[in-house]
Amino acid sequence: MRILVCGGAGYIGSNMTALLAQAGHEPVVFDNFSRGHRTAVKGTKVVTGDLANRELLVRTLGELGIETVMHFAAYIEVGESVREPLKYYQNNLSNTQNLLSALQETGVAKFVFSSTAAVYGMPQRVPISEDAPKEPINPYGETKLAVERMCHYQAETGRLRFAALRYFNACGAGDDGARGEDHRPESHLIPLIIQAAMGKRADIKIYGTDYPTPDGTCIRDYIHIDDLCRAHLLALKKLDEQAELVYNLGNGHGYSVRQVIDTVKRVSGKDFKVVEVDRRPGDSPVLTSDATKARTELGWRTEKGELEEMVTTAWKWHTEHPNGYSD
Numbered sequence: 001m002r003i004l005v006c007g008g009a010g011y012i013g014s015n016m017t018a019l020l021a022q023a024g025h026e027p028v029v030f031d032n033f034s035r036g037h038r039t040a041v042k043g044t045k046v047v048t049g050d051l052a053n054r055e056l057l058v059r060t061l062g063e064l065g066i067e068t069v070m071h072f073a074a075y076i077e078v079g080e081s082v083r084e085p086l087k088y089y090q091n092n093l094s095n096t097q098n099l100l101s102a103l104q105e106t107g108v109a110k111f112v113f114s115s116t117a118a119v120y121g122m123p124q125r126v127p128i129s130e131d132a133p134k135e136p137i138n139p140y141g142e143t144k145l146a147v148e149r150m151c152h153y154q155a156e157t158g159r160l161r162f163a164a165l166r167y168f169n170a171c172g173a174g175d176d177g178a179r180g181e182d183h184r185p186e187s188h189l190i191p192l193i194i195q196a197a198m199g200k201r202a203d204i205k206i207y208g209t210d211y212p213t214p215d216g217t218c219i220r221d222y223i224h225i226d227d228l229c230r231a232h233l234l235a236l237k238k239l240d241e242q243a244e245l246v247y248n249l250g251n252g253h254g255y256s257v258r259q260v261i262d263t264v265k266r267v268s269g270k271d272f273k274v275v276e277v278d279r280r281p282g283d284s285p286v287l288t289s290d291a292t293k294a295r296t297e298l299g300w301r302t303e304k305g306e307l308e309e310m311v312t313t314a315w316k317w318h319t320e321h322p323n324g325y326s327d
Contacts, residue, residue: 001236002026004066006051006099007073008044009036011181012114012167012225015174016070017044019229028064030057031073037325040179051095057102068110068236069103071096074144077187078118081140092143097150104159110239111151111162112232117221117248117289119145119166122282127221127290130166130246137282152244161243163235168221168250168289170228172310173317179225180317182324189220190311193261194318197270204272206257208279213286219254221288224304224313234298247298250289251305259307267311 003020007013008029013036020027021044029041032050047064049056051073060066074092075081081088103111118141119134136142147164154160171190173180181191196204209216231249238245255263261274294300304310 001067002028002065003068003070004028004030004061004064006030006069006071007036007114008070009033009038009041009046010072011179011183012170012228013070013072014040015179015225016072016229016232017041018175018179019226019233023233028060028066030060035075035183037182038327039325040182051091051099054098054102057099058105061102061106061108066106066108068112069099069108070112070114070232071099072114074114076116076140078138078140079187081138081143085139088139088143092140093146096147100150100154100160104154109159109161110236111160112236112239113147113151113162113164115148115164115166116141116144117166117168117250117287119148122284123287126286127252127288128248129290130248130293148246155244158243161239163232163239163245163247165231165235166246166248167228168223168248168287170225171222171314172224172226172304173313174225174229177313177316177320180314180321182321184324189257189260190222190264190314191318193264194268194311194315196272197264197268197315198318198322199272202273203275204261206261206274206276207283209276210279211285213256215256215258217257218283219256219286219288221250221252221254222260222307222310223250223302224310227302227304230303231294231298231300234300238298245297247294248289248291249294250291251302252289252291254286254288255307260311263307263311264315267308267315
């Protein structure tokens, strides 16, 4: 199947592109490279363009014979979304509407959407299941939820078959450390701690040590990038049977901030300064997924669910790419 991977040069997109090729598909990367990296998709067919360019989207879908679209081209930083909400509504929502309109015009019906656990906001109960209330608390989560709803109504017309996959915390480096995280600036916990271990940061901060958790620090659900991408392949196949799919993707259990720090120290063999500071507003003590639905309906299982393996692959990539990707 020929698949257009929007945002295919980013962290998740590049790992998905590689897995698609390994599975016998023909991925085509569509990226404006504002946040992606060309070296992450070296050897893959690339269309340089922006989702705001509807004419280019229609031409690409039609001329290349695209059969399915996977969408990873959203902005993902919660703090930035609060500071610049219109930027997020433009890219995450308006540009996705543009993409769906191009799909409709060209008759491409299958769509796999990279969603997020942020659609749940501050959950009343954990672990979080797909039917939990959707009450996002920032523009990032709001725009992702709006896209899900847009897809739902478009599917009801019979012109779209879509899967919305709600990620928890993607981490690690794919394909045994070959493709890792290179966000600029970085905001994800594991790479930030690795930067401290590499001497690139003066310290790592723990925001709050008095939460009602075993060690007093927040607990989050981490999922290895390889496990995450495999779920997309299964969801793509499932779209042959159902027109609308929504799944949580997570391990189903979490690790605390202190556990992640200790694991990075153990894997790297490095010590570094840890500073304990006050809680951040809006942080939940525990956020973990109930991924029973994905396991039951897709037959999906996490194969790299141990924190040490996630950190080990991330450490391998960062030490082999101390300055990130070359572009």
